[in-house]
Amino acid sequence: MRSFFLKFNKLAASKELAVWLIISVAGVAILGNIIPQTGAMPPGADAVGGSGSLFESIVKLLKLNDIYVSYPFLAIIILLFVNLSFCMAKRLKLVFDDTQAAERIFSIAGLPLIGSLIFHVSMMMIMVAGVYDISSRMRGGMVITEGQQVQESHESYIYVDEAPFFLENHSFFNIALKDVHMNIEKGYILDTVAVLNISDGDFSRDYDVRINHPAQYKNTMFVMQLYGFAPLIRMKDPDGNQVMNVFLNLATPDEGDVVEDSFKLPGTDLEMSIKLYPDAEEKGGRLTNLSSELKNPVFVVQLDKKIEEGKIKQQLYKGIMKPGETAGFEGYELNIGDDIRYWFQFDVTKEPGKKIIYAGFWLGLAGISIRLFPTFLRPIKDDEEAEDTENEKVV
Amino acid sequence: MAPGEEILFWLTVGLYVIASVTYFYGLMFSKEKWMSAATILVGAGFAAHTAALISRWIATGHPPIMRDYENANAGAWCIMLGYIVVLLRNRKLAVIGFTTVPICLVILGYGIMNYTPLEPFTPPHKSIWLVVHVIFAWFAHMSFVISFGLAVAYLLKDSKNPKAFTQRMPSLKVLDEMTYRYVAFGFIMDTVMIISGSIWASSLWGSYWSWDPVETWSLISWLLYALYMHLRVTMKWKGRRAAWLAVFALSAVIISFWGINYVKSSMHVLNMI
Numbered sequence: 122m123r124s125f126f127l128k129f130n131k132l133a134a135s136k137e138l139a140v141w142l143i144i145s146v147a148g149v150a151i152l153g154n155i156i157p158q159t160g161a162m163p164p165g166a167d168a169v170g171g172s173g174s175l176f177e178s179i180v181k182l183l184k185l186n187d188i189y190v191s192y193p194f195l196a197i198i199i200l201l202f203v204n205l206s207f208c209m210a211k212r213l214k215l216v217f218d219d220t221q222a223a224e225r226i227f228s229i230a231g232l233p234l235i236g237s238l239i240f241h242v243s244m245m246m247i248m249v250a251g252v253y254d255i256s257s258r259m260r261g262g263m264v265i266t267e268g269q270q271v272q273e274s275h276e277s278y279i280y281v282d283e284a285p286f287f288l289e290n291h292s293f294f295n296i297a298l299k300d301v302h303m304n305i306e307k308g309y310i311l312d313t314v315a316v317l318n319i320s321d322g323d324f325s326r327d328y329d330v331r332i333n334h335p336a337q338y339k340n341t342m343f344v345m346q347l348y349g350f351a352p353l354i355r356m357k358d359p360d361g362n363q364v365m366n367v368f369l370n371l372a373t374p375d376e377g378d379v380v381e382d383s384f385k386l387p388g389t390d391l392e393m394s395i396k397l398y399p400d401a402e403e404k405g406g407r408l409t410n411l412s413s414e415l416k417n418p419v420f421v422v423q424l425d426k427k428i429e430e431g432k433i434k435q436q437l438y439k440g441i442m443k444p445g446e447t448a449g450f451e452g453y454e455l456n457i458g459d460d461i462r463y464w465f466q467f468d469v470t471k472e473p474g475k476k477i478i479y480a481g482f483w484l485g486l487a488g489i490s491i492r493l494f495p496t497f498l499r500p501i502k503d504d505e506e507a508e509d510t511e512n513e514k515v516v
Numbered sequence: 517m518a519p520g521e522e523i524l525f526w527l528t529v530g531l532y533v534i535a536s537v538t539y540f541y542g543l544m545f546s547k548e549k550w551m552s553a554a555t556i557l558v559g560a561g562f563a564a565h566t567a568a569l570i571s572r573w574i575a576t577g578h579p580p581i582m583r584d585y586e587n588a589n590a591g592a593w594c595i596m597l598g599y600i601v602v603l604l605r606n607r608k609l610a611v612i613g614f615t616t617v618p619i620c621l622v623i624l625g626y627g628i629m630n631y632t633p634l635e636p637f638t639p640p641h642k643s644i645w646l647v648v649h650v651i652f653a654w655f656a657h658m659s660f661v662i663s664f665g666l667a668v669a670y671l672l673k674d675s676k677n678p679k680a681f682t683q684r685m686p687s688l689k690v691l692d693e694m695t696y697r698y699v700a701f702g703f704i705m706d707t708v709m710i711i712s713g714s715i716w717a718s719s720l721w722g723s724y725w726s727w728d729p730v731e732t733w734s735l736i737s738w739l740l741y742a743l744y745m746h747l748r749v750t751m752k753w754k755g756r757r758a759a760w761l762a763v764f765a766l767s768a769v770i771i772s773f774w775g776i777n778y779v780k781s782s783m784h785v786l787n788m789i
Binding site: 136137139140143144146148150151153156189260284310311312330332334335340344346353435440468469470472475478479482483485486489490493496497501502 | 551558575576635636638639640642643689690692694696700701704707709710711715718719720721722723724727729732733735737739740742743745747750751776
C-alpha cells in the first residue's frame with residue numbers, strides 16, 4: 122500500500138505530467154476550434170449535423186461538440202489541479218525540511234519560489250472557480266421596449282442557457298426600460314444610453330447602460346447587445362374590432378440603417394411587411410435614408426392576404442405612411458402612432474465564479490512577475506561555460 | 517488616410533524593404549558595411565513609421581488601436597521599437613533584423629490590405645481595458661517576434677555547418693539567455709493582455725470568457741509559452757530544443773492575431789451597434 126502511495130505521489134507531482142497536461146489543454150482548445158461547438162450555435166441547433174456517422178456518434182458520446190464543458194476536459198482540469206497541488210506540496214516540503222532553504226526563502230533568492238507558489242495557487246483558484254462557474258451560471262437574452270417592465274424570471278427571456286446547478290436561481294426583481302438617449306454625429310452613433318430601472322421591494326435605482334458599461338445588480342449583469350425601433354401600430358378589422366394595438370419591435374437596422382421586417386397579424390390571415398427609413402429623403406420618387414437618427418421617419422407598408430399556405434398572396438395595400446397617418450383598405454383601418462420607441466436586447470448573465478477568477482488572474486500575474494523579476498536583474502554572462510543561474514536555488 | 521499618412525506609410529514600407537534586402541545581403545556575403553547601412557535604413561524607416569502613426573492619431577483623435585489596419589500598423593511599430601532597443605543594447609544582435617523587419621513588412625501588408633478609413637471610436641472601442649489590452653498585446657507580440665529572431669539566430673549559429681556570418685553573432689549562451697528573457701517578458705505581457713481582454717469582454721459581451729476563436733488561440737499561445745517556461749525552468753530545456761520551441765510557439769501567435777479570422781468568425785470583429 123505504501124509503495125502504491127509513493128508511486129502515486131511521484132506521478133502526481135511529476136513535471137512530465139504537467140507537460141502532458143498543458144499540451145492536453147491546448148489540444149482540447151484546438152479541437153474545440155475544429156469541431157463545431159453547440160455553444161457557438163443558435164439555441165436548439167445541432168453542431169455536428171444529423172448524419173448518424175461514426176464520427177458524429179463519437180463526438181456526441183464524448184460531448185466533443187460542447188468540448189469545454191465535456192467530461193474529458195473536466196478530467197484534464199482535475200488532473201492538472203492534482204498535479205499542481207502535489208508539486209506545490211513537494212516543493213514546500215523541501216523548503217521546510219531544509220533550514221537553510223527556509224531562511225533563504227525570505228531573501229531575493231527566495232523570490233522565484235514564492236512567485237512560483239503564488240502562480241500555482243492562482244491557477245488552482247482559476248480552475249476551481251471556472252468549474253464552479255460553468256456548472257452554476259446562467260446566460261439569457263431579454264428584450265425590453267421603452268416603457269415596458271419585466272421580471273427577472275425564466276419566462277422573461279427570449280432564450281436562456283442555465284447550467285446544471287443553476288437550479289432556477291432567478292432573482293425575480295423588476296426591470297423597466299425607462300428612457301433611451303442616442304448621440305449621433307455625422308452618421309456615426311457615438312453613444313447609446315438605455316436607462317434601466319431596477320426595483321426590488323423597497324429598492325429602486327436607475328442605471329445608465331451603454332456598450333461597455335453594463336448594469337449590475339445582485340450578481341446579475343445586463344449587457345447592451347442590440348436595439349431596434351418599436352412603432353405603435355393599431356389596426357381595426359371591417360367589424361370595427363381592434364385586432365392590433367402594440368408597440369411592434371421591428372428587426373434591427375441593416376447596414377444602411379433601414380429596417381425591414383414582416384410578420385403575420387395574429388388572429389387574421391394577413392401578413393404585414395414594414396420598411397422603416399428613420400431619416401428619409403425623397404429624390405426623384407425614390408426613398409433614401411440619410412442616417413440612423415429618428416429625424417424624419419417614413420414607413421413603407423404592405424399588407425398581403427394569404428390565399429394558399431405559403432404560396433399565393435393577394436396584395437391588399439401598399440403605400441408610404443408617416444407617423445400619425447391612417448390608411449384604409451378593404452374595410453380595415455391601419456394607423457401608425459406618433460410615438461416611435463426603442464427596444465433593446467440585453468444579455469443577462471450570472472457568473473458566480475467571476476470574482477474568484479479575476480482574483481486568480483491578478484494573483485497569477487503577481488506570481489509570474491515575482492517569479493521572473495530576478496531573471497531580468499541577472500547580468501548575462503557571455504561565457505559558454507558559465508554556470509546556469511536560472512534554476513531555483515532555494516530548493 | 518490622414519494628411520501625409522499615405523506618403524509616410526509607403527516610405528516606411530520602402531525603407532523596410534530595402535533594409536531587409538540589405539540585411540540579407542550583408543549577412544550572406546559577410547559585408548559589415550551593408551549591415552550598418554541596413555540599421556540606418558531601419559532607423560529612417562522607423563522615424564517615417566512613427567510620423568505616419570502620429571498623423572493618423574491626430575486625424576482620428578484616438579490612439580491607433582481600432583480595426584486591422586491601425587492594429588497592424590501600431591503592432592509593427594512596436595516590434596520595430598523592440599528591435600531598436602535590442603540593437604541599442606547589443607549591436608551584435610543586429611542580425612535578428614533579417615527576421616524582424618520582414619515580419620513587420622508582412623504585418624504592414626496585412627494592415628494595408630484591410631485598410632479602414634479614418635473614423636472615431638465606436639462605442640465598443642470606448643473602454644480603457646481595450647487600450648490596455650491592445651498595448652499589452654503589442655508588447656507581447658514584440659517580445660515573441662524578437663525571441664523568434666533570437667531563436668532562429670541560435671539555430672543558425674548552432675548548425676553543423678554554420679555560415680560565416682554567424683561568427684559575428686553573440687555566443688550561443690547569450691542568444692539562448694536572450695531568447696528566454698524575451699519569452700519571459702512576452703509571457704508577462706501576454707498574461708496582462710488576456711486579463712484585460714477578459715475584463716473588456718465581460719463588460720462588452722457579458723462574459724469574461726466565451727471560447728471565441730481569437731480568445732481560444734490566445735490561450736493556446738499562452739499555454740505554448742507557459743510550456744516553454746516550464747520546460748526551461750523545471751526541466752532545464754536549453755539550447756536547440758528550447759530554440760525550436762520558441763520558433764514553433766510563434767505559430768500560435770500568428771494564428772490568433774491573423775490566421776483564425778480567415779477561418780472562423782470571431783466576436784473580435786466589432787460590427788455591433
